[in-house]
Amino acid sequence: MDAAALTSRFPTTQDLTGKDMPTYRVAGSDLLAVVSALRDEQGFDLLADLCGLELQGRPVRFGVVIHLLSTTHKEYVRLHVDAVNDRVPSVSSLHPGANWHEREAFDMFGIVFEGHPDPRRILMWDSYPYHPLRKDFPLAGIEVPFPAADVAEVTGQKVEPAPMMGGPFVSHGGKMSTGEPSALDQSWTEEKPKA
Amino acid sequence: MVKSDFGYNSKVEGEVIVTRADAVVNWVRSNSVWPMPMGLACCAIELMAAGGSRFDISRFGMEVMRFSPRQADCMIVAGTVTYKMAEVVRRIYDQMAEPKWVVAMGACASTGGMYRSYSTLQGVDNIVPVDIYISGCPPRPEALLDGMMLLQEKIRNEGGSLRRTFRGRTVETKIVS
Numbered sequence: 001m002d003a004a005a006l007t008s009r010f011p012t013t014q015d016l017t018g019k020d021m022p023t024y025r026v027a028g029s030d031l032l033a034v035v036s037a038l039r040d041e042q043g044f045d046l047l048a049d050l051c052g053l054e055l056q057g058r059p060v061r062f063g064v065v066i067h068l069l070s071t072t073h074k075e076y077v078r079l080h081v082d083a084v085n086d087r088v089p090s091v092s093s094l095h096p097g098a099n100w101h102e103r104e105a106f107d108m109f110g111i112v113f114e115g116h117p118d119p120r121r122i123l124m125w126d127s128y129p130y131h132p133l134r135k136d137f138p139l140a141g142i143e144v145p146f147p148a149a150d151v152a153e154v155t156g157q158k159v160e161p162a163p164m165m166g167g168p169f170v171s172h173g174g175k176m177s178t179g180e181p182s183a184l185d186q187s188w189t190e191e192k193p194k195a
Numbered sequence: 196m197v198k199s200d201f202g203y204n205s206k207v208e209g210e211v212i213v214t215r216a217d218a219v220v221n222w223v224r225s226n227s228v229w230p231m232p233m234g235l236a237c238c239a240i241e242l243m244a245a246g247g248s249r250f251d252i253s254r255f256g257m258e259v260m261r262f263s264p265r266q267a268d269c270m271i272v273a274g275t276v277t278y279k280m281a282e283v284v285r286r287i288y289d290q291m292a293e294p295k296w297v298v299a300m301g302a303c304a305s306t307g308g309m310y311r312s313y314s315t316l317q318g319v320d321n322i323v324p325v326d327i328y329i330s331g332c333p334p335r336p337e338a339l340l341d342g343m344m345l346l347q348e349k350i351r352n353e354g355g356s357l358r359r360t361f362r363g364r365t366v367e368t369k370i371v372s
């Protein structure tokens with residue numbers, strides 16, 4: 001890709017020297033222009049991924065990472081956008097495939113995508129009050145009312161924190177194995193008992 | 196039908212079998228349990244296998260998978276019940292005509308399974324009364340068939356009415372009116 005063209009045209013764009021693919025930090029105000037320039041001038045015509053992330057210990061708490069693929073040049077580029085005030089412009093006008101990815105990032109992190117055509121939750125139900133992938137949200141969940149009031153009335157069921165039993169994923173002591181999980185001794189069967 | 200449910204002696208009764216209405220009704224019901232396949236996750240694959248020719252659930256009169264709850268007798272909850280889907284499961288259960296039974300297939304439907312998290316209902320028995328629980332992740336089709344045979348056993352031994360307890364309340368349905 002033509003990195004010089006990108007950084008000279010968008011001076012706020014910062015090269016993060018990615019180890020696996022060209023990586024840039026893009027300002028939210030430039031995002032749409034950068035993505036459309038990459039799409040129309042440099043052939044990055046496929047949005048491979050878009051996800052939210054939470055960065056602890058950084059002034060801006062949330063960010064969005066976009067992976068673009070060029071199907072003609074067979075190369076990727078990664079764009080990193082900080083969500084200032086939890087807001088990022090939506091790229092679904094340029095790449096319609098971003099629509100559901102952005103809804104997921106909104107659902108899980110509460111990042112608001114400005115200009116999104118359908119800014120609803122996608123995984124949790126619409127009245128759910130939290131954003132479960134945030135670091136301050138407990139894995140077990142927080143008690144809230146059941147999604148459907150009439151069903152809750154018949155069953156008395158609430159959305160309850162799951163019993164974690166000291167978990168998640170408790171192992172009962174011992175040394176952690178570093179090998180691939182496999183059946184090591186396969187010499188014994190039901191007919192031929194273990195020696 | 197169990198042996199004591201009918202009396203038949205060709206010398207005495209000729210071509211007539213004497214029995215009780217309950218026993219006949221239960222016999223009919225237990226041999227034509229039409230399932231409502233509530234396939235929600237990976238367990239549904241094993242449910243489909245049970246419907247295929249190798250495991251052949253039609254040996255028990257259960258091959259008629261009814262995707263309409265109005266025509267189904269037994270809801271097989273096969274998979275992870277999320278809170279978002281729980282509402283739908285309960286509504287479909289409410290739409291099924293009495294008498295109706297529920298089978299919780301696999302660890303997820305029985306207890307929430309490995310999904311100890313904010314999104315998953317910890318057992319479908321929180322929202323519908325469950326008759327049979329089948330362990331496994333996923334249960335093999337043989338285990339499902341075993342569970343369905345236990346359900347048949349249960350249906351055969353039901354009395355004049357169907358009684359089930361859910362969250363401390365007893366729901367009673369008359370079998371023969």
Ligand code: SF4
Binds near residue numbers: 237
């Ligand atoms: S019990 Fe296991 S196989 Fe069945 S739905 Fe849950 S995770 Fe999937």
